[in-house]
Amino acid sequence: MRLVTYSPKSPAHQAPPSSPHAPGGTGPAPRLGVELGDRVVDLAAVAAAAGAELPGDLLGFVRAGQPALDAARALLLEGEPQTWPAGAVHAFHDVTLHAPLRPGKIIGVGLNYVEHVAESHRTLDTARELPDRPVLFSKPATAVTGPGQPILHNGDLTSQLDWECELAVVIGRTAFRVREEDAWDHIFGYSIINDISARDQRRSGQWFFSKGQDSYAPFGPAVVTADELADPLDLKLSLQVNGVTKQDSSTRHMLFRIPRLIADISSGVTLEPGDVIATGSPSGVGAGFVPPQFLRPGDLVEATIEGIGTLANPVVDAR
Numbered sequence: 001m002r003l004v005t006y007s008p009k010s011p012a013h014q015a016p017p018s019s020p021h022a023p024g025g026t027g028p029a030p031r032l033g034v035e036l037g038d039r040v041v042d043l044a045a046v047a048a049a050a051g052a053e054l055p056g057d058l059l060g061f062v063r064a065g066q067p068a069l070d071a072a073r074a075l076l077l078e079g080e081p082q083t084w085p086a087g088a089v090h091a092f093h094d095v096t097l098h099a100p101l102r103p104g105k106i107i108g109v110g111l112n113y114v115e116h117v118a119e120s121h122r123t124l125d126t127a128r129e130l131p132d133r134p135v136l137f138s139k140p141a142t143a144v145t146g147p148g149q150p151i152l153h154n155g156d157l158t159s160q161l162d163w164e165c166e167l168a169v170v171i172g173r174t175a176f177r178v179r180e181e182d183a184w185d186h187i188f189g190y191s192i193i194n195d196i197s198a199r200d201q202r203r204s205g206q207w208f209f210s211k212g213q214d215s216y217a218p219f220g221p222a223v224v225t226a227d228e229l230a231d232p233l234d235l236k237l238s239l240q241v242n243g244v245t246k247q248d249s250s251t252r253h254m255l256f257r258i259p260r261l262i263a264d265i266s267s268g269v270t271l272e273p274g275d276v277i278a279t280g281s282p283s284g285v286g287a288g289f290v291p292p293q294f295l296r297p298g299d300l301v302e303a304t305i306e307g308i309g310t311l312a313n314p315v316v317d318a319r
Helices: 041-050 058-064 066-078 114-124 181-185 208-212 256-268
Strands: 003-007 031-037 039-043 089-091 096-097 104-110 137-138 151-153 164-173 187-194 217-225 236-241 244-250 275-276 302-307 309-317
Touching: 003 058, 003 275, 031 041, 031 058, 031 066, 039 041, 039 058, 058 066, 089 244, 096 217, 114 309, 137 208, 164 236, 164 302, 181 256, 187 275, 187 302, 187 309, 256 275
Parallel strands: 104 275, 151 309
Antiparallel strands: 003 031, 003 096, 003 217, 031 039, 039 089, 104 137, 164 187, 164 275, 187 217, 236 244, 236 302, 302 309
Protein backbone atom coordinates (compact mmCIF):
# COMPACT_ATOMS: atom_id res chain seq x y z
CA MET A 1 0.00 0.00 0.00
CA ARG A 2 0.98 3.59 -0.60
CA LEU A 3 0.03 5.37 2.60
CA VAL A 4 -0.18 9.15 2.82
CA THR A 5 -1.04 11.76 5.39
CA TYR A 6 -3.37 14.29 3.81
CA SER A 7 -5.94 16.99 4.32
CA PRO A 8 -8.59 18.10 1.84
CA LYS A 9 -7.80 21.35 0.12
CA SER A 10 -9.94 24.37 0.77
CA PRO A 11 -12.63 25.20 -1.77
CA ALA A 12 -10.10 27.50 -3.43
CA HIS A 13 -7.63 24.57 -3.50
CA GLN A 14 -5.10 26.44 -1.43
CA ALA A 15 -2.62 24.38 0.56
CA PRO A 16 -2.12 25.16 4.25
CA PRO A 17 0.78 27.56 4.82
CA SER A 18 2.92 25.03 6.65
CA SER A 19 3.11 21.36 7.54
CA PRO A 20 1.08 20.32 10.60
CA HIS A 21 4.13 18.29 11.58
CA ALA A 22 6.20 21.45 12.04
CA PRO A 23 5.76 24.19 14.63
CA GLY A 24 2.97 26.58 13.73
CA GLY A 25 1.18 24.21 11.35
CA THR A 26 -2.41 25.13 10.50
CA GLY A 27 -5.21 23.85 8.34
CA PRO A 28 -7.48 20.81 8.61
CA ALA A 29 -6.36 17.99 10.86
CA PRO A 30 -4.35 15.54 8.74
CA ARG A 31 -5.77 12.10 8.02
CA LEU A 32 -4.40 8.71 7.06
CA GLY A 33 -5.12 7.80 3.46
CA VAL A 34 -4.18 5.14 0.97
CA GLU A 35 -3.29 6.24 -2.54
CA LEU A 36 -5.23 4.27 -5.16
CA GLY A 37 -4.34 5.55 -8.62
CA ASP A 38 -5.66 9.09 -8.85
CA ARG A 39 -7.64 8.83 -5.61
CA VAL A 40 -6.90 9.04 -1.90
CA VAL A 41 -9.11 6.91 0.35
CA ASP A 42 -9.59 7.65 4.05
CA LEU A 43 -8.89 4.31 5.74
CA ALA A 44 -10.46 5.12 9.10
CA ALA A 45 -13.68 6.33 7.46
CA VAL A 46 -13.96 3.22 5.27
CA ALA A 47 -13.32 1.02 8.30
CA ALA A 48 -15.97 2.80 10.36
CA ALA A 49 -18.53 2.33 7.58
CA ALA A 50 -17.79 -1.40 7.66
CA GLY A 51 -18.19 -1.58 11.43
CA ALA A 52 -14.45 -1.85 12.05
CA GLU A 53 -11.87 0.51 13.50
CA LEU A 54 -8.52 1.69 12.18
CA PRO A 55 -6.30 4.53 13.43
CA GLY A 56 -6.81 7.84 11.68
CA ASP A 57 -3.12 8.71 11.58
CA LEU A 58 -0.12 6.89 10.12
CA LEU A 59 1.90 6.70 13.33
CA GLY A 60 -1.01 5.04 15.10
CA PHE A 61 -1.44 2.70 12.15
CA VAL A 62 2.24 1.68 12.25
CA ARG A 63 2.02 1.06 15.99
CA ALA A 64 -1.11 -1.07 15.51
CA GLY A 65 1.04 -3.56 13.62
CA GLN A 66 0.15 -6.42 11.31
CA PRO A 67 -3.53 -6.66 12.35
CA ALA A 68 -4.10 -3.09 11.10
CA LEU A 69 -2.34 -3.85 7.80
CA ASP A 70 -4.39 -7.01 7.32
CA ALA A 71 -7.65 -5.23 8.13
CA ALA A 72 -6.88 -2.38 5.74
CA ARG A 73 -6.04 -4.74 2.91
CA ALA A 74 -9.23 -6.69 3.47
CA LEU A 75 -11.34 -3.53 3.44
CA LEU A 76 -9.79 -2.34 0.19
CA LEU A 77 -9.86 -5.71 -1.57
CA GLU A 78 -13.22 -6.99 -0.41
CA GLY A 79 -15.16 -3.78 0.11
CA GLU A 80 -17.37 -2.13 -2.49
CA PRO A 81 -16.25 1.42 -3.32
CA GLN A 82 -19.83 2.47 -3.96
CA THR A 83 -20.62 1.72 -0.29
CA TRP A 84 -17.80 3.87 1.06
CA PRO A 85 -19.07 6.96 2.89
CA ALA A 86 -19.25 10.36 1.27
CA GLY A 87 -16.07 12.29 1.95
CA ALA A 88 -13.95 9.15 2.28
CA VAL A 89 -12.66 9.29 -1.30
CA HIS A 90 -10.85 12.31 -2.74
CA ALA A 91 -9.35 13.05 -6.12
CA PHE A 92 -5.59 13.22 -5.67
CA HIS A 93 -5.47 16.80 -6.94
CA ASP A 94 -7.99 17.81 -4.26
CA VAL A 95 -5.78 16.94 -1.29
CA THR A 96 -2.66 18.39 0.28
CA LEU A 97 -0.01 15.88 1.32
CA HIS A 98 1.86 16.32 4.59
CA ALA A 99 4.88 14.59 6.07
CA PRO A 100 3.71 11.00 6.57
CA LEU A 101 4.36 11.02 10.33
CA ARG A 102 6.46 12.68 12.98
CA PRO A 103 9.10 10.10 13.97
CA GLY A 104 10.16 9.55 17.53
CA LYS A 105 13.73 9.32 16.24
CA ILE A 106 15.40 10.06 12.92
CA ILE A 107 18.75 8.31 12.71
CA GLY A 108 20.92 9.45 9.84
CA VAL A 109 23.70 7.44 8.26
CA GLY A 110 26.72 9.32 6.96
CA LEU A 111 29.25 8.21 4.36
CA ASN A 112 27.23 5.16 3.27
CA TYR A 113 28.00 5.26 -0.47
CA VAL A 114 31.57 4.68 -1.61
CA GLU A 115 31.69 7.57 -4.09
CA HIS A 116 30.23 9.90 -1.47
CA VAL A 117 33.03 8.91 0.92
CA ALA A 118 35.53 10.03 -1.73
CA GLU A 119 33.84 13.35 -2.46
CA SER A 120 33.38 14.07 1.25
CA HIS A 121 37.08 13.47 1.89
CA ARG A 122 37.94 15.85 -0.94
CA THR A 123 35.55 18.65 0.05
CA LEU A 124 34.44 18.17 3.66
CA ASP A 125 37.61 17.00 5.40
CA THR A 126 36.27 13.58 6.33
CA ALA A 127 38.48 10.49 6.40
CA ARG A 128 39.75 9.00 3.14
CA GLU A 129 39.21 5.42 4.30
CA LEU A 130 35.87 3.67 4.08
CA PRO A 131 34.26 3.45 7.54
CA ASP A 132 34.32 -0.01 9.10
CA ARG A 133 31.07 0.66 11.01
CA PRO A 134 28.06 2.81 10.09
CA VAL A 135 28.55 6.52 10.81
CA LEU A 136 25.46 7.62 12.72
CA PHE A 137 23.92 10.97 13.67
CA SER A 138 20.45 12.18 14.60
CA LYS A 139 17.92 14.70 13.41
CA PRO A 140 15.16 15.98 15.72
CA ALA A 141 11.51 15.51 14.85
CA THR A 142 11.18 19.30 14.54
CA ALA A 143 13.32 19.09 11.38
CA VAL A 144 10.55 17.22 9.57
CA THR A 145 8.61 19.01 6.86
CA GLY A 146 6.28 17.68 4.21
CA PRO A 147 5.96 17.58 0.44
CA GLY A 148 5.74 21.04 -1.11
CA GLN A 149 6.66 22.72 2.16
CA PRO A 150 9.62 25.12 2.32
CA ILE A 151 13.22 24.37 3.13
CA LEU A 152 14.27 27.35 5.23
CA HIS A 153 17.41 29.19 4.13
CA ASN A 154 18.64 31.48 6.87
CA GLY A 155 21.54 33.48 5.47
CA ASP A 156 22.55 34.51 9.01
CA LEU A 157 23.33 30.85 9.77
CA THR A 158 24.54 29.36 6.50
CA SER A 159 25.81 30.09 3.03
CA GLN A 160 26.35 26.38 2.33
CA LEU A 161 22.89 24.78 2.33
CA ASP A 162 23.16 21.36 0.70
CA TRP A 163 20.97 18.45 -0.43
CA GLU A 164 21.10 14.65 -0.01
CA CYS A 165 18.49 12.26 -1.46
CA GLU A 166 18.11 9.24 0.84
CA LEU A 167 15.96 6.13 1.18
CA ALA A 168 14.06 6.29 4.46
CA VAL A 169 13.32 3.07 6.35
CA VAL A 170 10.25 3.25 8.63
CA ILE A 171 10.45 0.87 11.57
CA GLY A 172 7.33 -1.23 12.20
CA ARG A 173 8.28 -3.43 15.16
CA THR A 174 10.38 -2.66 18.21
CA ALA A 175 13.97 -3.67 17.53
CA PHE A 176 16.67 -4.18 20.16
CA ARG A 177 19.74 -6.32 19.59
CA VAL A 178 18.31 -7.56 16.32
CA ARG A 179 20.38 -9.90 14.15
CA GLU A 180 20.92 -8.95 10.52
CA GLU A 181 19.01 -12.00 9.31
CA ASP A 182 15.96 -10.89 11.33
CA ALA A 183 16.13 -7.18 10.48
CA TRP A 184 13.68 -7.25 7.55
CA ASP A 185 10.90 -8.36 9.93
CA HIS A 186 11.13 -5.03 11.76
CA ILE A 187 10.49 -2.80 8.73
CA PHE A 188 7.07 -1.29 8.09
CA GLY A 189 7.89 0.48 4.86
CA TYR A 190 9.95 2.99 2.92
CA SER A 191 9.88 6.67 2.01
CA ILE A 192 12.21 9.51 1.00
CA ILE A 193 14.17 11.91 3.18
CA ASN A 194 16.12 14.84 1.80
CA ASP A 195 18.93 15.19 4.33
CA ILE A 196 19.38 18.94 4.15
CA SER A 197 22.70 20.10 5.64
CA ALA A 198 24.25 23.45 6.49
CA ARG A 199 27.84 22.47 5.71
CA ASP A 200 29.28 25.50 7.50
CA GLN A 201 27.48 24.66 10.77
CA ARG A 202 29.46 21.55 11.67
CA ARG A 203 30.91 22.09 15.11
CA SER A 204 34.13 20.26 16.06
CA GLY A 205 33.05 17.31 13.95
CA GLN A 206 29.50 17.25 15.35
CA TRP A 207 26.69 17.33 12.80
CA PHE A 208 23.56 17.92 14.90
CA PHE A 209 23.10 21.64 14.24
CA SER A 210 24.31 21.27 10.66
CA LYS A 211 21.62 18.72 9.92
CA GLY A 212 18.98 19.27 12.59
CA GLN A 213 17.57 22.75 12.00
CA ASP A 214 13.86 23.21 11.32
CA SER A 215 12.87 22.05 7.80
CA TYR A 216 16.12 20.10 7.31
CA ALA A 217 14.28 16.76 6.97
CA PRO A 218 11.79 16.94 4.09
CA PHE A 219 9.95 13.60 4.29
CA GLY A 220 7.45 11.90 1.97
CA PRO A 221 5.49 11.97 -0.25
CA ALA A 222 4.23 8.53 0.88
CA VAL A 223 5.23 5.51 2.91
CA VAL A 224 5.21 2.42 0.74
CA THR A 225 4.68 -0.75 2.77
CA ALA A 226 7.52 -3.24 2.69
CA ASP A 227 5.60 -5.82 0.66
CA GLU A 228 5.20 -3.33 -2.20
CA LEU A 229 8.92 -2.96 -2.96
CA ALA A 230 10.45 -6.08 -4.46
CA ASP A 231 14.04 -5.10 -3.64
CA PRO A 232 14.79 -1.94 -1.63
CA LEU A 233 18.49 -2.64 -2.24
CA ASP A 234 18.11 -2.04 -5.98
CA LEU A 235 16.18 1.21 -6.37
CA LYS A 236 17.15 4.11 -8.60
CA LEU A 237 17.44 7.40 -6.74
CA SER A 238 18.10 10.87 -8.07
CA LEU A 239 17.87 14.52 -7.14
CA GLN A 240 17.29 17.62 -9.24
CA VAL A 241 17.69 21.29 -8.43
CA ASN A 242 15.66 23.56 -10.71
CA GLY A 243 15.29 20.66 -13.15
CA VAL A 244 19.03 19.90 -13.37
CA THR A 245 20.12 16.45 -12.19
CA LYS A 246 22.66 16.55 -9.36
CA GLN A 247 22.45 13.01 -7.98
CA ASP A 248 21.83 9.82 -9.98
CA SER A 249 22.57 6.47 -8.36
CA SER A 250 21.04 3.30 -6.91
CA THR A 251 20.55 1.89 -3.44
CA ARG A 252 22.59 -1.13 -4.55
CA HIS A 253 25.69 1.03 -3.97
CA MET A 254 25.14 1.30 -0.20
CA LEU A 255 28.24 0.47 1.78
CA PHE A 256 26.25 -0.80 4.78
CA ARG A 257 22.96 -2.30 3.69
CA ILE A 258 19.67 -2.02 5.54
CA PRO A 259 19.94 -5.20 7.69
CA ARG A 260 23.42 -4.18 8.85
CA LEU A 261 22.17 -0.70 9.75
CA ILE A 262 19.28 -2.04 11.82
CA ALA A 263 21.53 -4.56 13.58
CA ASP A 264 24.19 -1.94 14.32
CA ILE A 265 21.80 0.73 15.60
CA SER A 266 19.72 -1.70 17.65
CA SER A 267 22.83 -3.12 19.32
CA GLY A 268 22.56 -0.22 21.77
CA VAL A 269 19.53 1.91 20.82
CA THR A 270 15.96 0.63 20.82
CA LEU A 271 14.22 1.28 17.53
CA GLU A 272 10.49 1.83 18.02
CA PRO A 273 7.56 1.74 15.59
CA GLY A 274 7.55 4.94 13.56
CA ASP A 275 11.26 5.64 13.97
CA VAL A 276 13.04 6.43 10.70
CA ILE A 277 16.50 5.53 9.44
CA ALA A 278 17.81 7.80 6.67
CA THR A 279 20.15 5.36 4.94
CA GLY A 280 22.69 7.74 3.46
CA SER A 281 23.35 9.76 0.34
CA PRO A 282 25.10 8.90 -2.91
CA SER A 283 27.62 11.24 -4.49
CA GLY A 284 26.52 14.45 -6.16
CA VAL A 285 25.96 16.67 -3.15
CA GLY A 286 26.47 20.38 -3.66
CA ALA A 287 29.71 20.50 -1.68
CA GLY A 288 31.21 17.96 -4.06
CA PHE A 289 30.98 20.12 -7.18
CA VAL A 290 33.89 22.25 -8.43
CA PRO A 291 33.17 24.99 -7.60
CA PRO A 292 30.67 23.99 -4.88
CA GLN A 293 26.97 24.51 -5.56
CA PHE A 294 24.60 25.33 -2.71
CA LEU A 295 20.89 26.01 -2.37
CA ARG A 296 19.52 29.53 -2.55
CA PRO A 297 16.05 31.00 -1.96
CA GLY A 298 13.92 30.42 -5.05
CA ASP A 299 15.39 26.98 -5.81
CA LEU A 300 13.20 23.89 -6.19
CA VAL A 301 14.64 20.58 -4.95
CA GLU A 302 13.15 17.29 -6.17
CA ALA A 303 14.29 13.97 -4.68
CA THR A 304 13.06 10.85 -6.50
CA ILE A 305 13.27 7.17 -5.57
CA GLU A 306 11.99 4.40 -7.80
CA GLY A 307 8.75 2.88 -6.52
CA ILE A 308 8.15 5.65 -3.99
CA GLY A 309 7.81 8.87 -5.96
CA THR A 310 9.17 12.42 -5.91
CA LEU A 311 9.55 14.68 -2.90
CA ALA A 312 9.60 18.30 -4.06
CA ASN A 313 10.36 21.30 -1.83
CA PRO A 314 11.02 24.99 -2.54
CA VAL A 315 13.82 26.86 -0.78
CA VAL A 316 12.68 30.09 0.87
CA ASP A 317 14.42 32.94 2.68
CA ALA A 318 13.86 32.41 6.42
CA ARG A 319 15.06 35.83 7.54
